[in-house]
Amino acid sequence: MSDNVLSKLSLFMAALFTSGLLYLIYSKQINALNMLFSIGAIVMSLSWCYKLSKKYKAKNSVNELIKRDGNLLECKSAGTVFTSNIDIQKIEKVTICHQYISIIEENNGKGYDVFLISDAQEIMVHMLNLFTKEELKTIDLIKA
Structure with missing residues (x-):
């Protein structure tokens, strides 16, 4: 898989976890473990998206x-x-x-x-x- 595809996939995963977190908050089914997992997954997905970006690769070439x-x-x-x-x-x-x-x-x-x-x-x-x-x-x- 190319880095561009992986970057878009990471961004999609961040959006998916964000929407899941917002749904849990809206439906009042959120607990500390769900919130911690969702926030961790969002941060991880966004960091991978950044590390796969052209800007990061140019800066660290x-x-x-x-x-x-x-x-x-x-x-x-x-x-x-x-x-x-x-x-x-x-x-x-x-x-x-x-x-x-x-x-x-x-x-x-x-x-x-x-x-x-x-x-x-x-x-x-x-x-x-x-x-x-x-x-x-x-x-x-x-x-x-």
């Missing part, structure tokens, strides 16, 4: 979350505001998976985990474009 600034690699995980600045000369290993990157610095094993809204191939292409040919000789770039 690999191009937005991993950038190069001189000799630093600026990394930020999807949905967070914290940025890690990593010295490119110290990077020993980069492991790329679906929606995930692990970056290990040499000689200390310190690692950075970055969660993205991109598939492994898109992440790999972006990482290959960020590093120079000389840097790629010293960095072990793995697609897992």
